[in-house]
Amino acid sequence: MSQLVYLVPLFPLIGFLINGIGWRRIPKSLGGVIGSLAVFASFCVSLGIFFEVKSDSFHGPVLVQLFEFIHSGKLFIPFSFQVDSLSSLFLLIITGVGFLIHVYSTAYMHEDEGMVKYFAFLNLFVFSMLLLVLGGNYLVMFIGWEGVGLCSYLLIGFWFKNRDYTNAAKKAFIMNRIGDLGFLVGMLLILFNYGTLSYQEFFGKLQGTQAAGISSDTYNWIAICLFIGATGKSAQIPLYTWLPDAMAGPTPVSALIHAATMVTAGIYMIARSHVLYTMAPMTLHIVAIIGLATALFAATIAIKQYDIKKVLAYSTVSQLGFMFLALGVGAYTTAVFHVMTHAFFKALLFLGSGSVIHAMGGEQDIRKMGGLGKKLRTTQITFLIGCLAISGIPGLSGFFSKDEILAAAYAHDPVLYYLAVVAAMMTAFYMFRLYFLTFTGGFRGTEDQAHHLHESPTAMTIPLIVLAILSVIGGYVGLPGVISEHHALGSFLSSSVTNISEHHLEASTEWMLMSVSVTVSVIMIIFAYSVNKKPDFKPATGFAKVLENKWYVDELYDAVIVRPIQNLSAFMERFAERKGIDGLVNGVGRSVRWGSDRIRMLQTGQVGFYIFVMVLGMIALFAVGFFWVKL
Amino acid sequence: MPVQYYIFLSMALFCIGIMGTLIRRNAIIIFMCIELMLNAVNLLMVAFSKMYADSSAQVFVFFNMVVAAAEVSVGLAIIVMMYRKVHSVDINILNRLKH
Amino acid sequence: MGIYEILFWLLTIMAISSALGVILSRNPISSVLFLIVTFFSISGHYILLNAQFLAVVNVIVYAGAIMVLFLFVIMLMNLNADVEPQKGRLLQLAGVIAGGILFLVVLAALKSATVLPLEKASSDIGLIKNLGRTLFTQFVLPFEVSSVLFLSAMIGAIVIGKKEDTNTIPLKGK
Structure with a gap:
């Protein structure tokens, strides 16, 4: 079955080609069916691969080479896929959640003219993401990396007639590209120092020649460069500002790309390269600090946002920060665990918000919502489950993964733990603020909107229900050590990636940590309830105003980076272009004329x-x- | 007579012919100076023919005269025709090459 | 000095002075006459160099035919010293200097050339018999082609020199 792994990206590619070429002629529902079926077929093949990898007869990573990609002199880079536990897990997440979102989109995008084009782009995105996780070397991963950046641009700016949306798409793409430069430099460093980009060869050389010649500086540089690429793709400080603006795209796009899959590419990359990162402890330190800082920073902004999708966007940035924190303390498997659970509940939350927006006829401001629970029962219940999961309430998936991260952080350095708990507190607060303001209390919108309120069609509610169920049971594959000896996910992934367990926590410490985090979360939920019972939306002043304006980071970037570059290019245009190059080129013509006048x-x-x-x-x-x- | 004397004589006649083409403005006189140059060369060829005791140089002189004769006939026909148009043989006026 | 050298120097002086006369005289007819004298002196040099045939041909063709042609044309145009145009002094000076430089350059170049001595009582390659033999065996093709050359020159001269006929009757009937 693993030999058929090429089928997994092939189906979405075919779906993209069919929908992309014939989008003017294919009827809307057929386009939706083609797109969803393509991803479903990939999901089935991924299931087959997963079970094969899980079985005892599977030995080690399997490399399936499709063709020779680059062969020039001593440089040989094949186009190959690597099937192992890490990639098969990600395959399931991508195709599974992707399929649910495709089904959701058939209803959500039903009135849109370009619906078939939308499905073509979605399929192309799934294809690129699958390339990214399946690649057997950094080059194939990079192809997928760029591909998802491209599809992100295409999908964010899907309603291209609106200037703001296309600007947001440009912003996303350009910030991604800045990160990609780091990734490219990292790849070149690897190639220069080790002569190969394939994972197995590279990691083999790293482990073999640990003390031979190449200084640890090189490892750190390579790791840092790759991490810069990850900050761009996974929206960490300083390259995170594109993610909130990317909410300009349709909501299912936000769910798929900016919650469940694309933004986790950075995590996947670091988890895949854990051999390298373990040998570069300084970079790991940087990763942890940036992850933690981002988690805190984004959480503070989310507290004061009034757009339902923006809250979720900042929440995504914050949760990604948690995942990078986990990677930074060496808990690679934990980070992958959180990727999985986060995919479930964040996609659920986004799709739920899409349902709300659909019911409100396009309104996204939560100040105009309230009391929607009465009419949108299913949405309310599933949304509540999502909020509980993200806040780390015991029994749901988020609790297990987040607690594992906090425990690993504590084992590494207690200071990290305390700050992470603060971030978790803020997470609980703003999520439940969102929930209460949207679904409880009195309705604050207009009469028209009140009449329009209705529950979403089945194609939208079924994925919500499925994701809600997954958000509940998804955590049980990773039970902590104090409850059960067997960590299913950890042992499954151990063939490709393991946690660095330097300090082992005592059972009593673990129980204490768990109870502390649960308690503070519950306190913050009650606090959110009381603050938002009588919501009062006066214009923000002072510190609240700073939070509402996202700490003025966008304005800072504009002043420090964008303006000087624009001035520089205007300057170059005036001097280098007009006087210099034009002068030179025109001058050649003029001197030829002058010369011929004389020779005449x-x-x-x-x-x-x-x-x-x-x-x-x-x-x-x-x-x-x-x-x-x-x- | 050593052959250098013939070389000097021939070169002197040749250079006088060149000075003539540069100094005069009358097209016909210029033509005549060209004939003078051709003759200087003929003289030199004959001297070399004696030096090497080879008669092919004299054959060359023969053909040179043939060409000179043909050239003169055509050239003078052209000058006559121009004269009919412009009524002058001043080369400053015969400057149709400019266009 | 033997008779040979006296004759050589005499003919040389005659040639150069008449050449100077060609380029310096104002009257075009005088120029033509000076040129004829130059041709005669060159023919004399040919005889000294044992090229008898060429000497005679030179006189017949050049002095006899070509110069007569020149005279005809000059007479036709009625040129004389009054209407003779003169170039500016500066241009004349430039021309003389250019010619002089050329003379010096060639002289300097050929000064050190290796040459064979000329024999006085030498071969009879200049005799008509021997010249004719070479002409009709080794160079027979150029010889024949030169006749075509003459033909084309004749046709060209006639075509160029034809007056435009302004009284042609149109070919179509009335």
């Missing part, structure tokens, strides 16, 4: 003059011929 004087038409010049030429030829050239 030679053509006097006077025969006597011509004879004179002939005689002079003769003299010159004689002189040169007799005295210079050796006869």
